Amino acid sequence: MPPTSPPAAPALFDAAMARFAAEPPALPLAVAFSGGADSTALLLACAERWPGQVEAWHVHHGLQMAADGFERHCAQLCARLAVPLRVRRVDARHAPGQSPEDAARRHRYACFDALAQAGQALAAIKTVVIAQHADDQAETVLLALSRGAGLPGLAAMPASWRRGGVTYRRPLLGVPGPAVRAWLRARGESWVEDPSNGDARYTRNRIRAQLLPALEAAFPQFRATFARSAAHAAQAQQVLDEVAAGDLLACGHPPAIAALQSLSRPRQANALRHWLRRDHGQQASAAQLEALLGQLAACTTRGHHIRLKVGQGFVERQDGAIDWSPES
Structure with missing residues (x-):
């Protein structure tokens, strides 16, 4: 049976969360919450597993009219879950020569830094969790290949890292995107869809709409094999960084x-x-x-x-x- 078939899909999500909890995050934690399917599922699962120890961080990018609706949806769900919601508003328009995706990402992490610092006066957030999944990882590898990237690009997204004294983790990197949505549907939960996700002007969207279905048909295990390749690239890059550090010390x-x-x-x-x-x-x-x-x-x-x-x-x-x- 394919891994994303309806009976198995919710179990894939639950298994990933069980693995995440087996190496428990430092609490309290924040969920990067856009209101989309992936972050909605992650917020629900974390709020159930660690009640009273979870808050949601939402970044209003100010890039489209639908953004106000995203924020309202997030506020309604957080109120239902009794999860505190912290919102940061930014103007995430990109500079000339900068990709819109890169600009939004930089603004998003700057907001996370500000939220982490603001929270230090209250209950300091120890961990931030982000809901990127196996399809996102495969898209990142393909995007890097399309740009002729080196090892840092091919290493794609790490499962965990430290930034500004806070640990960031991506517990869903082994879960196919359809499995996340199947988990939500099984629970009768709704989410918002970003209209820009269907915009074919963005390379990532063309990869998602055209390449991933073709890979699914030709190589059903592509998510796992791409993840292994990304891990090999990350390991090789670590060696190169160590060599570079030694060379620079001598220079x-x-x-x-x-x-x-x-x-x-x-x-x-x-x-x-x-x-x-x-x-x-x-x-x-x-x-x-x-x-x-x-x-x-x-x-x-x-x-x-x-x-x-x-x-x-x-x-x-x-x-x-x-x-x-x-x-x-």
């Missing part, structure tokens, strides 16, 4: 040009990516990194000038080293 702070030149070109690229991400929170494009490597290779005289746009600023030569500074 100094900021990195000395001569020390970088002593590394092979792939190790230079790995060290520079790690340096930009770790020390400056920047992600260099493939073209930017290739240009920087070319400038480093050509830097053989004291008078060689380096000033390259990388991320949201510039990498510049400072005597015998390079450093990054934000765009003024």
Whole structure:
């Protein structure tokens, strides 16, 4: 019987929540709650399992008329469950050259940071749970492939991580999306549908509507195999990060040009990516990194000038080293 057939589907969700509870989250916890099917199911399950220890965090992105309705739906469900609801409103419009999805994600996590800090004066939230599931993970891998991403992109979404003193967890990454909805239907629960999820202008939506059904037909186990590939990529990236940290320690702070030149070109690229991400929170494009490597290779005289746009600023030569500074 296929794993998402109606009799088995609710059990898949229940099994995932049982595994989550077997390694219990630090309480109290917050559920990132959009009002959609996935976060609705997660909120219901957490509120039942840990009554009085759960609150909901809703981000009103201000991007569409339906957003006010989303908030009302969330407030009604939270009132029924006696779960506190905290709402943050943001203008999540994207900047020129930035993807709408990336802009919304950045605003969302900034809201989570603010909510976590605000809660420290009350009952400090120890864990935030997010309802992304196996289909979301597969979409993320395919999206990364479509963009020619490296290992960080192919590693997709981690099951847990720390941010600002709070643990974030994704307990549903092994659950197919249809199984989440089957669990809700079995309980007679409703949810809101984001109209933008059907907008074919977004690559992720085209992947969901066109590629996932084809993969389901050709490779029924694709969710599990994609998840394994993502885990392998994450493990390999961890090794590369450790190599980069050692190389940067030898190169100094900021990195000395001569020390970088002593590394092979792939190790230079790995060290520079790690340096930009770790020390400056920047992600260099493939073209930017290739240009920087070319400038480093050509830097053989004291008078060689380096000033390259990388991320949201510039990498510049400072005597015998390079450093990054934000765009003024």
